[in-house]
Amino acid sequence: MPTVHFTDAEGAVRDVQGNSGDSVMETAVRNGVPGIVAECGGSLSCATCHVFVRDDCLAQLPPMEDMEDEMLYGTAVDREDNSRLSCQLRLTDGLELFVTTPETQV
Amino acid sequence: MSTNAVENAAPAAAAEDATPSGTPARTGLLIIGASQSGVQLAVSLRALGFDEHITLLGDEDHRPYQRPALSKEFLQGTVESESLIFRSNEYWDEHNVDLVKGEYIVRIDREADGSGVAHSSSGKQFPFKRLALTVGARARKLEIEGGDLDGVLYLRNADDALALKARVGDAHDVVVIGGGFIGLEAASSLQKMGKNVTVLEFGPRLVGRAVGEETAEYFLQAHRSRGLDIRLSTSAARFRADDGGAAVSGVELQDGTVLPAQIVLIGIGVIPNTQLAEQLGLTVDNGIVVDRFALASDGTTVAIGDCANMPNPVPGSAPGERIRLESVNNAIEHAKVAAYSLTGRREEYAGIPWFWSNQADLKLQIAGLCNGYDQTVLRRDEERGKFSVLYYRQGQVIAADCVNAPLDFMAVKNALAKGQNIPAEAAADPATPLKTITTDS
Numbered sequence: 274m275p276t277v278h279f280t281d282a283e284g285a286v287r288d289v290q291g292n293s294g295d296s297v298m299e300t301a302v303r304n305g306v307p308g309i310v311a312e313c314g315g316s317l318s319c320a321t322c323h324v325f326v327r328d329d330c331l332a333q334l335p336p337m338e339d340m341e342d343e344m345l346y347g348t349a350v351d352r353e354d355n356s357r358l359s360c361q362l363r364l365t366d367g368l369e370l371f372v373t374t375p376e377t378q379v
Numbered sequence: 380m381s382t383n384a385v386e387n388a389a390p391a392a393a394a395e396d397a398t399p400s401g402t403p404a405r406t407g408l409l410i411i412g413a414s415q416s417g418v419q420l421a422v423s424l425r426a427l428g429f430d431e432h433i434t435l436l437g438d439e440d441h442r443p444y445q446r447p448a449l450s451k452e453f454l455q456g457t458v459e460s461e462s463l464i465f466r467s468n469e470y471w472d473e474h475n476v477d478l479v480k481g482e483y484i485v486r487i488d489r490e491a492d493g494s495g496v497a498h499s500s501s502g503k504q505f506p507f508k509r510l511a512l513t514v515g516a517r518a519r520k521l522e523i524e525g526g527d528l529d530g531v532l533y534l535r536n537a538d539d540a541l542a543l544k545a546r547v548g549d550a551h552d553v554v555v556i557g558g559g560f561i562g563l564e565a566a567s568s569l570q571k572m573g574k575n576v577t578v579l580e581f582g583p584r585l586v587g588r589a590v591g592e593e594t595a596e597y598f599l600q601a602h603r604s605r606g607l608d609i610r611l612s613t614s615a616a617r618f619r620a621d622d623g624g625a626a627v628s629g630v631e632l633q634d635g636t637v638l639p640a641q642i643v644l645i646g647i648g649v650i651p652n653t654q655l656a657e658q659l660g661l662t663v664d665n666g667i668v669v670d671r672f673a674l675a676s677d678g679t680t681v682a683i684g685d686c687a688n689m690p691n692p693v694p695g696s697a698p699g700e701r702i703r704l705e706s707v708n709n710a711i712e713h714a715k716v717a718a719y720s721l722t723g724r725r726e727e728y729a730g731i732p733w734f735w736s737n738q739a740d741l742k743l744q745i746a747g748l749c750n751g752y753d754q755t756v757l758r759r760d761e762e763r764g765k766f767s768v769l770y771y772r773q774g775q776v777i778a779a780d781c782v783n784a785p786l787d788f789m790a791v792k793n794a795l796a797k798g799q800n801i802p803a804e805a806a807a808d809p810a811t812p813l814k815t816i817t818t819d820s
Contacts, residue, residue, distance in 0.1 A: 295462060299462055302465070302466070303464065303465070303466055303467045303470065304466075304467055304469075304470060305422070305466060305470045305473075305474070307426070312707055312708060312711055313447070313707065313735060314445040314447055314448060314463075314707070315462075316447065316448070316451075316452075316735065316737055317742070317785075318735035318737075318742070318744055319733075319735075320785075320789065340742070340783075340785060343785040343786050343789075344785045344789070346785075346786055346789060346814070347785065347786070347788070347789025347790070347792070347793065
């Protein structure tokens with residue numbers, strides 16, 4: 274089962290098991306991980322599911338499309354090189370993903 | 380749904396006064412409407428430390444789900460129903476929220492202290508200490524001849540979407556009535572699914588007052604160039620069935636033309652659900668009238684989301700200006716305000732509304748409310764398929780419609796939130812990023 278380790282801005286860690294095919298955002302929201310807002314439900318309209326991906330995990334993720342790239346310029350906490358929108362990150366079998374949520378999403 | 384959330388709850392938070400008669404124990408807060416705003420209210424209350432038992436009650440036989448995808452990804456089959464569910468059952472159990480499905484509240488008896496009992500159409504009773512109405516809105520019906528034929532459909536909830544999906548396979552021709560967001564989203568989805576789609580719009584342009592003229596015209600041209608048959612200033616006279624059958628076969632227009640249709644999908648707006656509020660004696664006027672703290676006229680019931688008529692939350696709005704917003708963003712933000720009110724804090728609702736609508740490959744994002752604008756600035760990048768309109772009032776940017784232009788949308792949304800301006804002259808050059816010309820106004 275894929276697992277996502279969410280670290281919040283204060284350093285608290287929450288490990289959530291997800292299902293292959295679901296997005297990291299869905300996995301977070303369904304389980305009430307507080308650092309992910311996701312107002313638009315994953316339709317790439319709101320940029321409130323921003324995460325920082327641990328560098329050694331980046332290569333396992335799908336490449337970024339233009340729309341995600343542009344939306345990331347509007348996040349509440351400025352993007353960094355390891356920024357992604359978690360609605361665009363699909364879980365795959367055996368994936369072990371470490372992400373940090375920003376201090377705020379709105 | 381778990382039936383034992385109450386027993387599992389921490390003692391301090393358990394519902395009180397359990398009765399043996401099958402009536403559930405009295406809940407601390409009864410939220411009527413398992414909607415986006417109802418879900419957010421429960422979530423926000425728990426985040427604020429509200430420790431009383433919560434009952435989240437809805438009239439549908441589904442766990443609370445996200446509506447926006449019904450006309451898009453869900454209809455097209457690119458997402459499964461499970462991924463529309465807001466929260467896992469475990470989440471509700473862990474947070475001492477009792478989820479009640481399939482109960483339609485028909486009457487509420489109130490005591491002077493605000494507590495009361497809600498009665499459902501199935502005869503069940505739900506006693507509560509305090510009440511929240513997140514009852515949303517219902518699809519406006521088109522009352523013309525043939526309106527009850529099989530295949531004449533609406534799209535408001537999951538069952539509507541399932542009914543539509545079940546018929547799509549056999550249909551060749553679809554007539555969509557209403558050129559608003561729902562109609563155009565569904566029309567785009569159905570066209571993508573290979574249907575021959577015609578959109579009838581009663582008014583002279585698309586999307587009514589939700590966007591300005593330029594945006595409406597842009598969508599008209601964009602959809603037509605993608606092969607969608609859109610007819611403005613056109614309305615249906617009646618729906619017809621072949622040989623007196625029960626299923627719709629065509630739409631007869633006012634001029635006598637008949638368009639073949641095995642599905643008619645009607646999206647002509649919604650009506651706020653105010654029946655319970657009226658029965659409670661609350662002030663109702665195009666929705667349940669609430670103050671800046673999401674409190675209805677009795678001072679204790681909260682009413683939020685699509686069903687609520689509230690003071691315009693945009694900072695600087697004219698005093699007394701009221702508005703009813705139908706959007707996910709409003710459902711969420713209004714719920715947060717109500718959660719404060721229910722926990723004894725007073726936080727005024729203030730914020731910049733925003734909206735989105737995805738139609739074919741057109742991704743519309745709207746920041747702010749454009750009503751009352753006296754100037755527009757167009758930014759168009761034909762090559763990259765980007766289009767934005769910025770709206771100004773007395774030189775101050777107040778809103779923007781952005782198509783496939785998230786940078787523009789984000790720049791305007793952030794500027795409005797910070798009370799900043801984007802000078803019109805500089806904004807007219809589409810090559811200039813708006814973020815770089817934002818000024819403190």
